[in-house]
Amino acid sequence: MWNYGYALHSFFILLIILIFYFSLPRLSVKINKAFLRLLWLEFAVLFFDITSSWADSNVSEAGLFITYLLNVSYFAFFFLRSLAFFEYTAIVYRRRDEKVKTTIVSIPFVIAFVFAVISPWTGLMFDLNDKTYHSGPFYFLIYYVTYFYLALSSFVTIRYRHSLRRRHFYSMLLYNLVLWAGIILRKVFPQYLIMDSCCLIAIIILYLAFGNPEFYLESRGGVFNSKAFRDYFEEHNGRLKHKIVGMAIHNYMEMRDIYGGRQLDQGITLISMYLTNTFPECNVFYYRNGRFFLVGSPELDEEMVVDTIRDRFRHPWTADNLELYLEPAFTSVSLSGAVASSDYLLSTLMTAMDRADNENMGELLRISDKELDDYVDKASIKRALENAVEHNQVEVFLQPFIEAKSGKLVGAEALARIRDADGNIIPPIAFIPMAESNGKINTLGEQIFDKACLFAKENDIAAMGMKWISVNLSPIQFVKRDLADRYASIVEKHGIDPGMMHLEITEVSLADESFMNRQVHAMREKGFKFALDDYGTGSSNMKRIKHYPFVDIKIDMSVVWDYCKAPDEILPTMISTFKRMGFKTTCEGIEDENMAKIVTELGCDYLQGYLYSKPLPMDEFVKKYSSCNL
Numbered sequence: 001m002w003n004y005g006y007a008l009h010s011f012f013i014l015l016i017i018l019i020f021y022f023s024l025p026r027l028s029v030k031i032n033k034a035f036l037r038l039l040w041l042e043f044a045v046l047f048f049d050i051t052s053s054w055a056d057s058n059v060s061e062a063g064l065f066i067t068y069l070l071n072v073s074y075f076a077f078f079f080l081r082s083l084a085f086f087e088y089t090a091i092v093y094r095r096r097d098e099k100v101k102t103t104i105v106s107i108p109f110v111i112a113f114v115f116a117v118i119s120p121w122t123g124l125m126f127d128l129n130d131k132t133y134h135s136g137p138f139y140f141l142i143y144y145v146t147y148f149y150l151a152l153s154s155f156v157t158i159r160y161r162h163s164l165r166r167r168h169f170y171s172m173l174l175y176n177l178v179l180w181a182g183i184i185l186r187k188v189f190p191q192y193l194i195m196d197s198c199c200l201i202a203i204i205i206l207y208l209a210f211g212n213p214e215f216y217l218e219s220r221g222g223v224f225n226s227k228a229f230r231d232y233f234e235e236h237n238g239r240l241k242h243k244i245v246g247m248a249i250h251n252y253m254e255m256r257d258i259y260g261g262r263q264l265d266q267g268i269t270l271i272s273m274y275l276t277n278t279f280p281e282c283n284v285f286y287y288r289n290g291r292f293f294l295v296g297s298p299e300l301d302e303e304m305v306v307d308t309i310r311d312r313f314r315h316p317w318t319a320d321n322l323e324l325y326l327e328p329a330f331t332s333v334s335l336s337g338a339v340a341s342s343d344y345l346l347s348t349l350m351t352a353m354d355r356a357d358n359e360n361m362g363e364l365l366r367i368s369d370k371e372l373d374d375y376v377d378k379a380s381i382k383r384a385l386e387n388a389v390e391h392n393q394v395e396v397f398l399q400p401f402i403e404a405k406s407g408k409l410v411g412a413e414a415l416a417r418i419r420d421a422d423g424n425i426i427p428p429i430a431f432i433p434m435a436e437s438n439g440k441i442n443t444l445g446e447q448i449f450d451k452a453c454l455f456a457k458e459n460d461i462a463a464m465g466m467k468w469i470s471v472n473l474s475p476i477q478f479v480k481r482d483l484a485d486r487y488a489s490i491v492e493k494h495g496i497d498p499g500m501m502h503l504e505i506t507e508v509s510l511a512d513e514s515f516m517n518r519q520v521h522a523m524r525e526k527g528f529k530f531a532l533d534d535y536g537t538g539s540s541n542m543k544r545i546k547h548y549p550f551v552d553i554k555i556d557m558s559v560v561w562d563y564c565k566a567p568d569e570i571l572p573t574m575i576s577t578f579k580r581m582g583f584k585t586t587c588e589g590i591e592d593e594n595m596a597k598i599v600t601e602l603g604c605d606y607l608q609g610y611l612y613s614k615p616l617p618m619d620e621f622v623k624k625y626s627s628c629n630l
Contacts, residue, residue, distance in 0.1 A: 221272020
């Protein structure tokens with residue numbers, strides 16, 4: 001009646017996959033749990049498909065009760081497998097967090113499952129009258145429920161395709177197509193148990209793309225890798241109850257030079273095997289450059305762990321033609337509740353590892369709650385920065401330039417500001433370095449420049465006495481080869497004179513003289529003017545500066561403050577030299593009338609500081625200086 005060939009072959013292939021899968025360490029994360037659930041369900045469906053099909057053909061030999069039991073089990077696991085395939089798709093695309101939706105999606109499975117269980121009494125799914133198998137009036141559910149979950153899985157795959165890398169998306173697409181082929185073949189050729197083979201092929205696709213435990217394993221020693229660390233802590237974040245003991249090989253790079261890379265890699269393998277065998281209650285992660293993390297329960301005795309490892313390191317690590325003498329450094333942290341993110345936790349641990357390696361050799365360095373809180377703050381700033389840049393919500397504050405002799409407004413500096421989730425201002429010193437390190441600075445800088453140009457267009461800045469607006473250029477922005485064209489297109493869009501936009505660069509930007517010359521030339525051809533910001537904090541000399549067409553040299557507030565507290569020759573020499581070279585000068589950080597008087601007498605042209613105004617939102621700046629031109 002039924003052809004078992006395909007199912008039998010699939011059963012033994014699945015058995016091999018299961019044996020191999022259980023031979024490797026597995027990380028306790030959703031995607032691994034979901035894949036393991038699929039493996040067991042496929043195993044159950046194959047087993048009951050084969051045994052129930054045999055029993056249906058041999059009811060007299062199998063017995064009526066056993067035949068009913070095998071068929072009910074087959075249908076129940078068949079429906080459960082359909083739901084499990086969809087749930088795996090939802091986990092891959094991280095769309096399984098809303099409990100209400102998950103409950104609604106489960107309704108077709110529950111209905112079909114109930115119909116299958118009560119079929120021995122109702123005959124709704126199947127019947128065994130006259131000891132012969134018959135399909136029931138609701139047998140169609142086996143197709144409709146499968147269609148429902150496959151349609152959902154296909155929709156999620158297409159709808160959220162951009163959230164996966166291309167290779168993974170194509171894998172999910174192929175996996176869905178194979179499952180569709182399986183249910184269609186089952187409908188067309190019901191006598192062949194071929195759908196199970198298609199389901200096995202789909203599982204193999206998932207295994208190759210996502211489910212292989214080796215994706216989470218370091219290539220040496222069977223410990224988990226950095227990807228495993230990130231995924232584990234991201235998934236468990238919010239309900240963390242862990243103690244982490246970190247161990248670093250002291251002077252790892254020097255040891256690599258001494259012993260050679262190949263031998264030290266062998267040593268890492270030996271250490272990995274030792275840690276996993278000695279501390280089976282812990283997950284052991286390896287994060288490059290000789291750093292290990294043992295993650296255990298809050299009850300983990302960190303002193304015992306450290307003493308045990310330290311005792312082992314008193315002896316050499318030996319293998320064939322290998323003898324390594326190494327020293328460990330240790331750190332630990334207790335986690336409860338939530339951390340900012342796995343990346344920030346990892347950064348905290350890396351920083352502590354470096355300190356332990358350099359300053360606390362032989363001692364256990366414990367990470368304080370304050371250090372973790374500092375990284376939580378950084379994470380919130382990072383989120384605020386990303387949100388502000390993505391939605392063009394970076395704000396522009398203006399701080400005035402005051403002419404030293406007349407005390408009147410002559411210009412303003414456009415400064416970036418962002419807000420946290422509570423609407424509080426985050427200072428630039430907190431988010432600008434972060435924007436420079438994560439690549440957001442270019443977009444942020446263009447948004448500030450665009451808003452500064454729009455301000456100049458929409459307000460009568462000449463009536464306020466303003467001759468220019470200064471906008472800062474990060475060294476990272478300054479190296480963009482299309483900077484001149486992009487900024488020129490912005491001023492052209494707003495229809496303003498590029499000469500009124502002064503671009504402030506720091507001494508760091510002067511490091512590459514040939515590139516500096518080309519970039520300044522390109523920008524000047526578009527009509528822009530340059531000012532040198534924070535002079536006195538870098539390493540450039542006046543001889544180099546004289547070759548550049550700066551309209552203003554801004555002397556850093558630290559130099560101004562030092563002179564006002566204890567006068568010397570540095571600030572007077574700077575100002576007088578720049579005047580002879582034809583540059584205008586601005587003294588930053590002017591906080592009282594005495595400071596203003598001192599630098600004015602030295603010949604400074606412009607003043608900037610809290611004496612005149614802190615940076616103001618644009619509307620407040622207009623209100624203040626439109627009504628009262630200094």
